[in-house]
Amino acid sequence: MRNIVEDTRRLKLLRGTVHLARELGLKIVVEGVETPEQLALLNKHRSTDLVQGYVFSPPVPSKEIGILSHALNRRTAPRRRSKVA
Helix, strand or coil, rough: CCCCCCCCCHHHHHHHHHHHHCCCCCCCCCEECCHHHHHHHHHCCCCCCEEHHHHHHHHCHHHHHHHHHHHHHHHHHCCCCCCCC
C-alpha cells in the first residue's frame, strides 16, 4: 500500500490483481493500510473484502483483541435516533 495514493502504477497493479482475484472467486485481504487516504482509495475502487493496518490500530497483544473489537464496533455502530414526542 506504500505510496499507492501518489503512484498510479501501483494503483493499476492493485486493480489488476483485484480483478484477477475476483475472476477466480477469491477473497481479497489488503494489509498495511496506514492512512485514511489509502482506505478511502480502496473503498472508492471496491478493492478489498478485508483490511488490516495501522489505520485501525497498531499491533496489539492477542488478549486485547476483544477490547479493540468492542471499541471499533462502538465507533462504527449506527446511532439510534431518539424519539421526540
